[in-house]
Amino acid sequence: FLDEKGKLYQNDKKIHLPSVTQEAVLQVLRQRFHKHKIYTYISNILVAVNPSKFLPLYYNPKYVKLYENQPLGKLSPHIFAIADVAFRTMLSRQANQCILISGESGSGKTESSSYLIHCLTTLNQGKFSAVFHVFLQAFGNAQTAENNNCSRFGKFIQLIYLENASSANILVKETSHISYMSLNCFNFCL
Numbered sequence: 001f002l003d004e005k006g007k008l009y010q011n012d013k014k015i016h017l018p019s020v021t022q023e024a025v026l027q028v029l030r031q032r033f034h035k036h037k038i039y040t041y042i043s044n045i046l047v048a049v050n051p052s053k054f055l056p057l058y059y060n061p062k063y064v065k066l067y068e069n070q071p072l073g074k075l076s077p078h079i080f081a082i083a084d085v086a087f088r089t090m091l092s093r094q095a096n097q098c099i100l101i102s103g104e105s106g107s108g109k110t111e112s113s114s115y116l117i118h119c120l121t122t123l124n125q126g127k128f129s130a131v132f133h134v135f136l137q138a139f140g141n142a143q144t145a146e147n148n149n150c151s152r153f154g155k156f157i158q159l160i161y162l163e164n165a166s167s168a169n170i171l172v173k174e175t176s177h178i179s180y181m182s183l184n185c186f187n188f189c190l
């Protein structure tokens, strides 16, 4: 989102970087971070910079509604936009969707997955309790030099969407066997 002179564009307008180097990308992320913008799109990939503090404005429940049914890139980059696109694509194509979250320890993968689950269950008006997360974290997390709440296991989370279920129609399954987190919503109950 830098213009040719290296200046940040206003209003999250999409533009090309003059040269795509690690330094240039980091510069954009840094500049946006200083403007309290922790999310940036690189194509349809969302880059999140860990703010290390809760940003209530970002995660206000009204944003789930705001991002609902909006094409990716129309509004400011946000993790709710990723959840919405996955959800809509699953419904329209009747096909599994997968969201991969990767990053170094302490970068915010667990937090991001919580926001995704929150948004996906809200979009579906389903009810989800955080029991799975709390339970797994109680046994599987530990404090490390990088992260006070470090997951000491890989995670695969599957959200199963049941189209005709009467009440809570997203089931959440959480298992722990791969080395980075993936989120997979699917399974239609026709």
Ligand SMILES: Nc1ncnc2c1ncn2[C@@H]1O[C@H](COP(=O)(O)OP(=O)(O)OP(=O)(O)O)[C@@H](O)[C@H]1O
Residues within 6 Å of the ligand: 050, 051, 052, 053, 054, 055, 103, 104, 105, 106, 107, 108, 109, 110, 111, 112, 146, 147, 149, 150, 151, 152
């Ligand atoms: N979006 C966010 N908003 C506010 N705080 C965040 C956010 N993302 C991460 N954090 C903070 O950073 C800490 C580390 O994040 P998290 O545990 O999600 O990292 P992780 O990538 O899952 O780490 P690990 O691989 O070590 O398990 C969190 O406990 C939280 O305090």
